[in-house]
Amino acid sequence: MRRILVTGAAGFVGRHAVAALAERFAGTATVVGIGRGSFGSLPEGADYRQLDLLDQASLATFVAAFRPTDILHLAALSSVQQAGDLPTETWRANLVGLLNLAEAAMEIASPPNLFFVSSGEVYGRAFLSGAPLSEETEPQPVGSYPLSKRLGEQMLRDVLAKSDAKLIVLRPFNHIGPGQDERFVVASFAGQIARIEAGSRPPWIEVGNLSASRDFLDIDDVVGAYLGLIAQVDALESGAVFNICSGLPRTIESVLADLRAMARVPFEVRIAPDRMRPSEIAVAAGDAGRLTAATGWRPAAVWSETLSRVLADARARAAEPGRP
Known part of the structure; x- marks a missing residue:
């Protein structure tokens, strides 16, 4: 064993x-x-x-x-x-x-x-x-x-x-996935959207740098x-x-657009100075060829389904009594 x-x-x-x-x-x-x-x-x-x-x-x-x-x-x-x-x-x-x-x-x-x-x-x-x-x-x-x-x-x-x-x-x-802390960007977007839908925050979300691309x-x-x-x-x-890694970087802006298309209500996007992080890294992506060769691993999740799970989890949390 x-x-x-x-x-x-x-x-x-x-x-x-x-x-x-x-x-x-x-x-x-x-x-x-x-x-x-x-x-x-x-x-x-x-x-x-x-x-x-x-x-x-x-x-x-x-x-x-x-x-x-x-x-x-x-x-x-x-x-x-x-x-x-x-x-x-x-x-x-x-x-x-x-x-x-x-x-x-x-x-x-x-x-x-x-x-x-x-x-x-x-x-x-x-x-x-x-x-x-x-x-x-x-x-x-x-x-x-x-x-x-x-x-x-x-x-x-x-x-x-x-x-x-x-x-x-x-x-x-x-x-990313269900249960992630909102200190991370996709969970933050989903959490804000869920609270807008629940009526517990105004109809806008605060964002930082949307131009960066990440894997x-x-x-x-x-x-x-x-x-x-x-x-x-x-x-x-x-x-x-x-x-x-996937080897396929996505802009933060495109991730937000995908979540926006899944939202049940419209909202504005506002740049929040305190969310802007100084970064000279425009694109960060990796090559997982060694892992694939060793184990046959390849990403299998469908992107839209991944985001749907993240948003569903955020909605469940937003519906919890007493949650801000």
């Missing part, structure tokens, strides 16, 4: 990952998630424990008892905007917690496969080329979040070098990529890096 540990399990991606792992490996693996928040209703075949990666002693005790064969490390402060506002907290969560996890993993008799979820954001200024980037591109991160992820990759290569633990680095690009994926496609790599880990070389 495999023993799969998911960190950050109570977060947006973690909830989807725990459910998908429990279904994919039903009867062949034990799936346990850990995180700081509460999980709520657990999917069949999964368990959850409240545990902070910064609590080194408790983490080490748990890992020693569970003895994971595979770790999917999702725990991070993942909003670029929030990371920029809280750099100290970002470095503590994204590097200290990661180091604690790596140390705990190396202490067990059979060190696990460690799937480190980094980010496509690590490429940073390399995106100025305008072309979809492969894993061969040298990262040029800018900002607390991308820097912490890039240094996390490098730190793991160093501390795990003399360990039998296998390291796989994952670089997902922008992903978006459905959360189910991203989690599907994680599962495919976990399933085939024996065939992967330690230290391998995989982009998870």
Whole structure:
């Protein structure tokens, strides 16, 4: 039996990952998630424990008892905007917690496969080329979040070098889906639209820079990529890096237009100065050819259906009593 540990399990991606792992490996693996928040209703075949990666002693005790064969490390402060506002907290969560996890993993008799979820954001200024980037591109991160992820990759290569633990680095690009926080652009648009429809806010939405193009994926496609790599880990070389992306950038303006076409009421669009973020990256897209070659993975979600799910989730939240 495999023993799969998911960190950050109570977060947006973690909830989807725990459910998908429990279904994919039903009867062949034990799936346990850990995180700081509460999980709520657990999917069949999964368990959850409240545990902070910064609590080194408790983490080490748990890992020693569970003895994971595979770790999917999702725990991070993942909003670029929030990371920029809280750099100290970002470095503590994204590097200290990661180091604690790596140390705990190396202490067990059979060190696990460690799937480190980094980010496509690590490429940073390399995106100025305008072309979809492969894993061969040298990262040029800018900002607390991308820097912490890039240094996390490098730190793991160093501390795990003399360990039998296998390291796989994952670089997902922008992903969206039900349950995402409104600090992220598509969830923000959907949330504002849903509240306009519910009559709880005036008929306009506030936006930032609409001209940038980004590489978006459905959360189910991203989690599907994680599962495919976990399933085939024996065939992967330690230290391998995989982009998870569509290769098809969309302008933020076009995403808003697609959501607008699904809205039940008309609304205005207003530029909000506090939502404008200084950015010299006009286009950010990736090349997932290595992942496709390794596992056969390709994005499968239909874009309109992805947005429909996001908007339906936002409408459900807007209808909750007492929700602003």
